[in-house]
Amino acid sequence: MGASMKTWVGGAVALCVAILAGGWFLLVSPQRATADEVRSQTASNESQNADLTTQVASLKKKFETIDALKARLAAASATIPADAQLAELVNELNTAASSSGATILAVTPAPAQTVVLVSPEAKAVTAGASKAAATPSPTPSATAGTSKSAPAAGTTSASTAVPQLNGFVAIPLAVEIVGSYESTKTMLDAVQLKLTRYVLVTNVTSTQLSKTPAAQGRPSSNDGDVDMVINGYAFVLTPVASSSTGTAASGSGTTQLPPASPGRNPFLALPGTSTTR
Numbered sequence: 001m002g003a004s005m006k007t008w009v010g011g012a013v014a015l016c017v018a019i020l021a022g023g024w025f026l027l028v029s030p031q032r033a034t035a036d037e038v039r040s041q042t043a044s045n046e047s048q049n050a051d052l053t054t055q056v057a058s059l060k061k062k063f064e065t066i067d068a069l070k071a072r073l074a075a076a077s078a079t080i081p082a083d084a085q086l087a088e089l090v091n092e093l094n095t096a097a098s099s100s101g102a103t104i105l106a107v108t109p110a111p112a113q114t115v116v117l118v119s120p121e122a123k124a125v126t127a128g129a130s131k132a133a134a135t136p137s138p139t140p141s142a143t144a145g146t147s148k149s150a151p152a153a154g155t156t157s158a159s160t161a162v163p164q165l166n167g168f169v170a171i172p173l174a175v176e177i178v179g180s181y182e183s184t185k186t187m188l189d190a191v192q193l194k195l196t197r198y199v200l201v202t203n204v205t206s207t208q209l210s211k212t213p214a215a216q217g218r219p220s221s222n223d224g225d226v227d228m229v230i231n232g233y234a235f236v237l238t239p240v241a242s243s244s245t246g247t248a249a250s251g252s253g254t255t256q257l258p259p260a261s262p263g264r265n266p267f268l269a270l271p272g273t274s275t276t277r
Helices: 004-062 066-079 086-100 121-136 182-196 238-246
Strands: 105-110 168-179 199-208 224-238
Touching: 086 105, 086 168, 086 182, 168 182, 182 199, 182 224
Parallel strands: none
Antiparallel strands: 105 168, 168 224, 199 224
């Protein structure tokens, strides 16, 4: 009887231990793991919320300056507009000429060209290749060691590639003016520095005039007056969505001229000026 009781007690104890172990592994342990996961997720969410709060505060602070940013964008858009606006440019040139005392004889635009941005490294390579081509070098001997070949002129390696601006084109311009030396010089300064529209002057040709009467649309001139031709580029940055209108012509390297303002022919002279000689 005593041995049988001990057996029952031992069995009961073993059964209780088994039940407790099973309850731990089947119930308590999974719940503890779930609780740990929830706590970890809560901490992660709190961290993300803190980051979002910081970002929102930063955006609110930046939004306070949106009016100033809009003003800067409007000024930049006037400097490099989204279309040619040649009539407006000619009008501004006419105003500058009137202020300087010079007379505009002609404003001649050419087809727009795609602007290709080049890195300083690529410019150095091109300049070096041009100099090497102009200066003969000794022919290497057959026993000379091999060397790495330099990139061809006009090419850009991957390390010097420059991101391009889609829709960024330049319109070549030739502006011919006549007047005294001081008036033409003032007009040149205005074209380079004082126009709302940005114009990059690339070349200036001046011819001294003698005393002549007015004829064939040209004003009279005095000894020492100057006939000046200002060559340069006006720039246009069309929106990316409409940049397809400026697709380069096959093999020509030029793009279509961006449209002028509706209802205005940019090649007709403005009142008081002449765009042809």
